[in-house]
Amino acid sequence: MTAGSAITVVGAGPVGALMSLYLARRGFEVTVYERRPDMRRKEISAGRSINLALANRGIDALERVGLMDEVQRHLIPMRGRMIHHEGGDLDLLPYGNKPEEVIYSVSRAELNKTLMNAAEAEGATIRFGWRCESINLRAGTLTLVDEGDGGRRDVPCGVVIGADGGGSAVREAVVTATNGAQDEDILGHGYKELTIPPGTNGGFRMEENALHIWPRGGFMLIALPNPNGSFTATLFLSHEGKESFAALQTDTEVEAFFNRHFPDAAPLIADLTSSFFANPTGMLGTVRCFPWHHEGKAVVMGDAAHAIVPFHGQGMNAGFEDYVALDGCIARFGTDWNAVFAVFEEGRKPDADAIADMALENYIEMRDTVRDPKFLLKKELSWKLEERYPDRFIPRYSMVMFHLLPYAEAYRRGKLQAAILDELTESAGSLDEVDFDRAAILIEKMM
Ligand SMILES: Cc1cc2nc3c(=O)[nH]c(=O)nc-3n(C[C@H](O)[C@H](O)[C@H](O)COP(=O)(O)OP(=O)(O)OC[C@H]3O[C@@H](n4cnc5c(N)ncnc54)[C@H](O)[C@@H]3O)c2cc1C
Numbered sequence: 001m002t003a004g005s006a007i008t009v010v011g012a013g014p015v016g017a018l019m020s021l022y023l024a025r026r027g028f029e030v031t032v033y034e035r036r037p038d039m040r041r042k043e044i045s046a047g048r049s050i051n052l053a054l055a056n057r058g059i060d061a062l063e064r065v066g067l068m069d070e071v072q073r074h075l076i077p078m079r080g081r082m083i084h085h086e087g088g089d090l091d092l093l094p095y096g097n098k099p100e101e102v103i104y105s106v107s108r109a110e111l112n113k114t115l116m117n118a119a120e121a122e123g124a125t126i127r128f129g130w131r132c133e134s135i136n137l138r139a140g141t142l143t144l145v146d147e148g149d150g151g152r153r154d155v156p157c158g159v160v161i162g163a164d165g166g167g168s169a170v171r172e173a174v175v176t177a178t179n180g181a182q183d184e185d186i187l188g189h190g191y192k193e194l195t196i197p198p199g200t201n202g203g204f205r206m207e208e209n210a211l212h213i214w215p216r217g218g219f220m221l222i223a224l225p226n227p228n229g230s231f232t233a234t235l236f237l238s239h240e241g242k243e244s245f246a247a248l249q250t251d252t253e254v255e256a257f258f259n260r261h262f263p264d265a266a267p268l269i270a271d272l273t274s275s276f277f278a279n280p281t282g283m284l285g286t287v288r289c290f291p292w293h294h295e296g297k298a299v300v301m302g303d304a305a306h307a308i309v310p311f312h313g314q315g316m317n318a319g320f321e322d323y324v325a326l327d328g329c330i331a332r333f334g335t336d337w338n339a340v341f342a343v344f345e346e347g348r349k350p351d352a353d354a355i356a357d358m359a360l361e362n363y364i365e366m367r368d369t370v371r372d373p374k375f376l377l378k379k380e381l382s383w384k385l386e387e388r389y390p391d392r393f394i395p396r397y398s399m400v401m402f403h404l405l406p407y408a409e410a411y412r413r414g415k416l417q418a419a420i421l422d423e424l425t426e427s428a429g430s431l432d433e434v435d436f437d438r439a440a441i442l443i444e445k446m447m
Helices: 014-025 056-064 068-072 108-121 169-178 251-261 272-278 315-333 337-367 373-388 396-402 407-425 436-446
Strands: 006-010 029-034 051-054 076-078 080-084 090-094 103-107 125-128 130-136 141-146 152-156 159-162 181-186 189-196 211-215 220-225 231-238 285-290 298-300
Touching (some): 014 029, 014 315, 056 315, 169 298, 251 272, 373 436, 396 407
Parallel strands (some): 006 159, 029 125, 080 211
Antiparallel strands (some): 051 103, 080 090, 189 231
16 A cells, blocks of 8 residues: 555545545545535535434444444434324334334534544545536546635646535546446435424424334425434425425415325424425435546545435445445555456445435335335234344345345345235235245245
């Protein structure tokens, strides 16, 4: 390893900050360019989604860099989905079958700040307010724009790690240089964040240790807890159509929509109508590109390589897992960057594609399928099968959230398991009616 070699990281979001920390610790001279101001010094929005779900893959990465103890104090465990049915009934559907199988709500800003502090403490230099406009990979220079006065300058960049999110400038440069391909598949549904403030005593106004969901078929509202007793609620809704953002243009329309579909949540949301119109409507989409790197000069990771829709709560977790994969490649190939990036891409691309597909599928599950009694039976049955065959049958959700099995493998096994569950529940209305002898045969044959 050539300690002191220069690496430029573009973007100091969660993935860029984690990569900078890791690479600085390995002895590289790391400079990070981040277009936004420093969120530790200036009050700015942390960007999309105020809080996010952190699960095992992200936790594994944070443990490896020794930050989990510090991050721990910002976490709120969520044991399951609290379903708010149309009639007002509540059901807590546990995420896993074991007490430790929980996911955590974490503040995006606090997590990002913790990572930036740690990266700087390891010697990385973060330059805020500089946007990377373009990269000349042949000359090894970045063109930066000063977000304050619009001034431009070219700087030498060494090896470039593109962690600049869904609209990545580094991805653009890599795809152009390699004659590669990129595809941004924008979902027809967007999102809007609203706040449920703490109660008058500062406590939570709904169950604290759950991810709340109001599934309504074509759309849904969700809410994740924050350490100050509030919840961040997010409405996921079509941009166009009968029930859509386009159809909600007046205070009356917004109030009627919330009172009709979310009557228990509506009175809890702070300044519902004014917040609804003041807060932006976010876009959601899936980014796929190939290749991810160019001749050992630049590589993309995190959302820059594989932005996904948020319905599996895995985008950041997957980006953090990229670091674990990169670490393995650097351990094998040192600073032979061409080999490092090629093997990194070869290993991660199938996993990124798999979680992108599973995240899209999970939207249907969250907003719709959870209401189906067959879904609940399959969930119960999959836990029973996991108890009986722990090495061969693990529910897909658990494989993604609580295990470190590659996403592509979770996806492959999940499809076989879904076929087994379909067959076993076809004519069963409850667990008592399931043919467990047949289950044993199917699992022996297929898994
Ligand atoms: C509504 C919503 C909810 C989500 N919930 C979850 C969840 O529960 N769990 C989960 O794991 N994931 C979740 N995600 C996904 C998660 O937000 C992303 O996967 C994660 O932020 C990716 O991190 P990143 O560092 O790769 O990219 P980003 O977070 O996008 O960070 C990129 C950084 O690069 C900077 N930048 C961009 N362009 C340039 C440029 N040209 N020059 C310099 N700097 C630049 C940006 O300012 C930013 O700081 C959610 C996403 C959304 C939209």
